[in-house]
Amino acid sequence: MTIGELAKAAGVNVQTVRYYERMELLPATHRWPGSGYRDFDDDALSRLRFIRSAKDLGFTLREIKELMEMQFSPGESCAEVKRLLEDKQQELDRRMLEMRRLHRALGKLITACRRRSTKTTCPALWAIAFKARG
Known part of the structure; x- marks a missing residue:
């Protein structure tokens, strides 16, 4: 899907998607030769929805990046996530x-x-x- 389609599906604007790409919250994506259009997949949409959900809970982008690293890497630590949630609650x-x-x-x-x-x-x-x- 294009960046516009991704943004619409996630309920954000295109500039937000570009910003999250620069912040490395979204992985680099395939670009079509010639046009340079990005081609986002369902994983990008899942990540973008995860970011929005975490932001709704008050997490900063730095904290979201940390949560995403735990989510998308093997051996995620529920204890570490719990600590981050407790810190946010405090x-x-x-x-x-x-x-x-x-x-x-x-x-x-x-x-x-x-x-x-x-x-x-x-x-x-x-x-x-x-x-x-x-």
């Missing part, structure tokens, strides 16, 4: 904690704006500027 826990902290901070600023009693400087802008001064 990272997500840290990010969720940070998001909750930011949510609370924004809530306080919103409350300060609602309670504003004068036409002076917005209390939220004042708080942001004060924090920026260190």
Whole structure:
């Protein structure tokens, strides 16, 4: 299949396929003499779908490459995959904690704006500027 057909089947754009090729997440593929068109096979589609699925779980391209090496090489290690999944889950826990902290901070600023009693400087802008001064 052509790069356009592959991209459409995987639900990505052509530039994404080209980028993944440059990042060596997709193997080099046959090019037709004369036209230079790429000829992708079902393995390329499977790999592209794997990449999308892993990205949906929050994995970086570096991590996806590592997962793919485990998947497509003999002797894949379930323990190693489990470690990567646990690391990703811990990272997500840290990010969720940070998001909750930011949510609370924004809530306080919103409350300060609602309670504003004068036409002076917005209390939220004042708080942001004060924090920026260190």
